[in-house]
Amino acid sequence: MNYWKPDRQSTIPLHQQIEHYIRHKIISGEWPVGTRLPSQRQLASSFEVNRSTITIALDELKSWGIIEGNKGGGTTVINNTWNMIAAASQQTIDWQAYVKAGTHQPNLKTIQKINHAEFAQGIIRTGTGELGKELMPHHQISSILQQAPSEIFLGYEEPKGNFELRQQIAQYVKQWGIHCSSDSILIVSGSIQALQLIAVGLLARPSSIVAESSSYIRSIQVFQSAGIPIHSVAMDKEGIDLQDLQATVAQYQSGLVYTIPTFHNPTGILMSEQRRRDLIEQCQQLRLPIIEDDVYRELWLDDIPPAPLKSQDTNGNIVYLGSMSKMMSPGLRVGWVIAPEPVIERLADIKMQTDYGSSNLSQYVATQWFAQSYHEPHIQWVREQLRIRRDQMLELLQQYFQDIADWEIPTGGFYIWVRLTVIVPMQQLFEHAIQANILINPGYLYEAEATSSIRLSYAYTSPEHLRTSIALLKKYIILLRR
Structure with missing residues (x-):
C-alpha cells in the first residue's frame, strides 16, 4: 500500500x-x-x-x-x-x-489484490470476513487498557500462553460442553497460525487433508506450502457428505479432516446435530483426526447451534480452534487451540521457535475481557446488529439478484454464498468491480471449480454501501454474461 x-x-x-x-x-x-x-x-x-x-x-x-x-x-x-x-x-x-x-507459496493473485485494495480510500468491501469498525467494542477495550499495569507488557509469556487467559478460556468453553484444563490450551495469533503449526508439527509426508468444498482452507497457502495437498469433499444442506468423505479417504492417504461445522466459511452452512455425531463416529472408525474450526460459533442469529464436535470427543481425536477475531476484534490477534496435552506441547514448542509467544498486551486484554464479564453483553448486541444487516442484505439480493442467482438464508456467521445462474467470466467481474471501488470475494478463491459463486458478507460494510455495490454488481453481471 x-x-x-x-x-x-x-x-x-x-x-x-x-x-x-x-x-x-x-x-x-x-x-x-x-x-x-x-x-x-x-x-x-x-x-x-x-x-x-x-x-x-x-x-x-x-x-x-x-x-x-x-x-x-x-x-x-x-x-x-x-x-x-x-x-x-x-x-x-x-x-x-x-x-x-x-518454499512458501504466494497468495493467489486475486487475494493479493484484495489484501492491497482493502485499505484503499473509498473502497467498498463486500466480502470482508470481519466485523465493521462500528460493531467493535471500542469503549470496553479503552477501559481495559486504562487499568493495565505497564509491567505486564515487559517480558515473555510461557510457551502455552498466559496462564490466567487459558483458565478463562477453559471456563468459557464449558458452556458448550467442552471440558479441558489450561494445560490442554495453546494461545495463538488466530486460526491461521494454529493451522501453520499443525501443518508443520503434526502431519507426516506424504499425507493429505480433506476439507469441505468450497472451503476457507483453500484461500490460504498454509498446507500447500508445507507440501500437503488438500482434497475436497462435497457438502449438502446438513454439512460434509460422509459418503464422499469415505470415498475420498479411501482414494488418498489422508492425515486429517478440516471442517467448519458451524456457519461454514464461505457457504454459511450449519452442520446438523445428527451429521456431527455421524462424522465423529466415521472418523473414529477411519482413525482420522478432525480439526474443528469453530470461530463463528457465537454468531448465531436465529437459534443456538448444535454443540461443537469437541464436546463429544471422548478419545482426544479432535483439535479445536477458537478465536476472538470474529466476535470481538481481528486486530487483537488472539486465538486458541484445544487438544490433547502431547499435541499442545508439540505445537507450543514450534510456536516458541517461530515467534516466542503471542503479544502480552493482547493476552492481557483478552483475559480481562472475559474476567470482567464484557463478553456476553457485547456478543448479544453484535448478534442483534448482524441479524438486522443479514435481513437487509437478503432484501437487496431479492431486489437485484432474484433473476440471476440462488442463495440460502444463513442462520449465523457473516456470509451469504451467492451462486449465479448466468454464465459470467468471474475474473472480469472482479476487475470491473474493483475499478468501481467495489471488492468482491469470487468463489474460485475457495474452490477452483466454484467459478459462478461469490461470497458476500453483511458484517463489515454499511447497508447503504452494500446497496450501491449490489446494484452495480447486477449491472456488471448483465454486461458480462454470455
Whole structure:
C-alpha cells in the first residue's frame, strides 16, 4: 500500500516528483532489478494524478535505461544507479530469483489484490470476513487498557500462553460442553497460525487433508506450502457428505479432516446435530483426526447451534480452534487451540521457535475481557446488529439478484454464498468491480471449480454501501454474461 502522494503545492512538476519517487525506490533497492511496476492505472490511482502524468514520468525513466516496457508484460526494472556506475563485471544481487525460490507459496493473485485494495480510500468491501469498525467494542477495550499495569507488557509469556487467559478460556468453553484444563490450551495469533503449526508439527509426508468444498482452507497457502495437498469433499444442506468423505479417504492417504461445522466459511452452512455425531463416529472408525474450526460459533442469529464436535470427543481425536477475531476484534490477534496435552506441547514448542509467544498486551486484554464479564453483553448486541444487516442484505439480493442467482438464508456467521445462474467470466467481474471501488470475494478463491459463486458478507460494510455495490454488481453481471 502506497501512502506517498506528490505535493501539489510544490514548484516541481508532478511528473518529476513521481519520477524522483520511483527512481529512489529503485536506487535504494526497494524495487530491485526484475521488479514489475504497478500498472499505469494503478499508479495514477495511487498518486491521484492523470495517467498522462504517469506516462511522462515513466518515459523519462525509460530514457535513463532504468525501466523497460514490454507489450502485454507491463513495465520492469532493468537497471539502477549501481549498475550504471559499476564495472561491467560487477552485478547486483538478483532478489527476484530469491523471491521465486522461497518454499512458501504466494497468495493467489486475486487475494493479493484484495489484501492491497482493502485499505484503499473509498473502497467498498463486500466480502470482508470481519466485523465493521462500528460493531467493535471500542469503549470496553479503552477501559481495559486504562487499568493495565505497564509491567505486564515487559517480558515473555510461557510457551502455552498466559496462564490466567487459558483458565478463562477453559471456563468459557464449558458452556458448550467442552471440558479441558489450561494445560490442554495453546494461545495463538488466530486460526491461521494454529493451522501453520499443525501443518508443520503434526502431519507426516506424504499425507493429505480433506476439507469441505468450497472451503476457507483453500484461500490460504498454509498446507500447500508445507507440501500437503488438500482434497475436497462435497457438502449438502446438513454439512460434509460422509459418503464422499469415505470415498475420498479411501482414494488418498489422508492425515486429517478440516471442517467448519458451524456457519461454514464461505457457504454459511450449519452442520446438523445428527451429521456431527455421524462424522465423529466415521472418523473414529477411519482413525482420522478432525480439526474443528469453530470461530463463528457465537454468531448465531436465529437459534443456538448444535454443540461443537469437541464436546463429544471422548478419545482426544479432535483439535479445536477458537478465536476472538470474529466476535470481538481481528486486530487483537488472539486465538486458541484445544487438544490433547502431547499435541499442545508439540505445537507450543514450534510456536516458541517461530515467534516466542503471542503479544502480552493482547493476552492481557483478552483475559480481562472475559474476567470482567464484557463478553456476553457485547456478543448479544453484535448478534442483534448482524441479524438486522443479514435481513437487509437478503432484501437487496431479492431486489437485484432474484433473476440471476440462488442463495440460502444463513442462520449465523457473516456470509451469504451467492451462486449465479448466468454464465459470467468471474475474473472480469472482479476487475470491473474493483475499478468501481467495489471488492468482491469470487468463489474460485475457495474452490477452483466454484467459478459462478461469490461470497458476500453483511458484517463489515454499511447497508447503504452494500446497496450501491449490489446494484452495480447486477449491472456488471448483465454486461458480462454470455
